[in-house]
Amino acid sequence: MSFCVTYQDIILASQRLNNKAILTPVFTSRTANKLVDAQLYFKCENYQHVGAFKFRGAYNAIANLSETQRRAGVLTYSSGNHAQAIAYASQLHNIRALIVMPEDAPKIKIAATKGYGAEIHFYDRYSQDREVIAQQLAKEQGLTIIPPFDYPDVIAGQGTCAKELIEEVGVVDYLIVPLGGGGLLAGSLIAAKSLLPAVKVIGVEPQLGNDGQQSLRKGEVVSISAPKTIADGAATTHLGMHNFPIIQSLVEDIVTVSDDDLVLMMRFFAERMKMIVEPTGCLAAAAVMKKVVSVEHKKVGIIISGGNIDLKQFASWVG
Numbered sequence: 001m002s003f004c005v006t007y008q009d010i011i012l013a014s015q016r017l018n019n020k021a022i023l024t025p026v027f028t029s030r031t032a033n034k035l036v037d038a039q040l041y042f043k044c045e046n047y048q049h050v051g052a053f054k055f056r057g058a059y060n061a062i063a064n065l066s067e068t069q070r071r072a073g074v075l076t077y078s079s080g081n082h083a084q085a086i087a088y089a090s091q092l093h094n095i096r097a098l099i100v101m102p103e104d105a106p107k108i109k110i111a112a113t114k115g116y117g118a119e120i121h122f123y124d125r126y127s128q129d130r131e132v133i134a135q136q137l138a139k140e141q142g143l144t145i146i147p148p149f150d151y152p153d154v155i156a157g158q159g160t161c162a163k164e165l166i167e168e169v170g171v172v173d174y175l176i177v178p179l180g181g182g183g184l185l186a187g188s189l190i191a192a193k194s195l196l197p198a199v200k201v202i203g204v205e206p207q208l209g210n211d212g213q214q215s216l217r218k219g220e221v222v223s224i225s226a227p228k229t230i231a232d233g234a235a236t237t238h239l240g241m242h243n244f245p246i247i248q249s250l251v252e253d254i255v256t257v258s259d260d261d262l263v264l265m266m267r268f269f270a271e272r273m274k275m276i277v278e279p280t281g282c283l284a285a286a287a288v289m290k291k292v293v294s295v296e297h298k299k300v301g302i303i304i305s306g307g308n309i310d311l312k313q314f315a316s317w318v319g
């Protein structure tokens, strides 16, 4: 089977990210191990630049543009962690970044994006379609659109995280990965299955946003309406067209966890491991700790995907 991303692309992405991305730590917890009777290895992308793995894909995509494309600049229409990743990666490359954001986006996100030197184009999300606006702006201004997950260089960049994890801890039986649009999962699958053909890779979605699970069962991309979940980074409505074939062929299964499970997991990370993890970042760990996937006596890699969260909100959940 040949896919739009190969392991060679992930090796190249690793080389581009060398000394640019943070080689994030892998933590263990005896308490967590005891609770599920397994050896768990948490890859902590909450300590990545901009607080999420998204820096990897964004930086790799920009680094791989032509000189002409870079000179004109890039555009994206995601307002989540990808926006900050594009803004910061553009700053590092000294290029222009334009971020299309709803005018009622959280002030903290607007400030963070501007802080990295990006320009913001506001739109009214009740009357305007962000993708139409993005296409129009990109065309008028010669900008290259870098979408959050449905883009080979983004997938390859995200794959470097699983590669690092496996290179650090060696053979694992399972790799558990949060799933939104599928950039992280598709990249992780290519990396993990190339290094360890026998590894079982499992994607984890919020219960209310299980479009990926439905797609896997149906054998085609299923779209759902915008899910209501505290896992905002995985509140996507459908998998990407580049991502789905990779996921469909290589994933062991896609499982779900509830928002309540995510809150319990956030509390565990804060109390036991002294870490702030955003709800989406808790998806993979919650599936293991809740025993949605049973991993008894196994060695398990778990990706903690991000740590960006409003502190008041965090306090109300863990308090």
Ligand SMILES: *Cc1c(COP(=O)(O)O)cnc(C)c1O
Pocket (backbone or CB within 6 Å): 052, 053, 054, 080, 081, 082, 148, 149, 158, 178, 179, 180, 181, 182, 183, 184, 185, 233, 234, 236, 278, 280, 281, 305, 306, 307
């Ligand atoms: C974007 C994001 C995800 C989901 O990644 P996809 O590549 O869209 O599947 C998971 N966790 C965090 C923290 C994110 O920002």
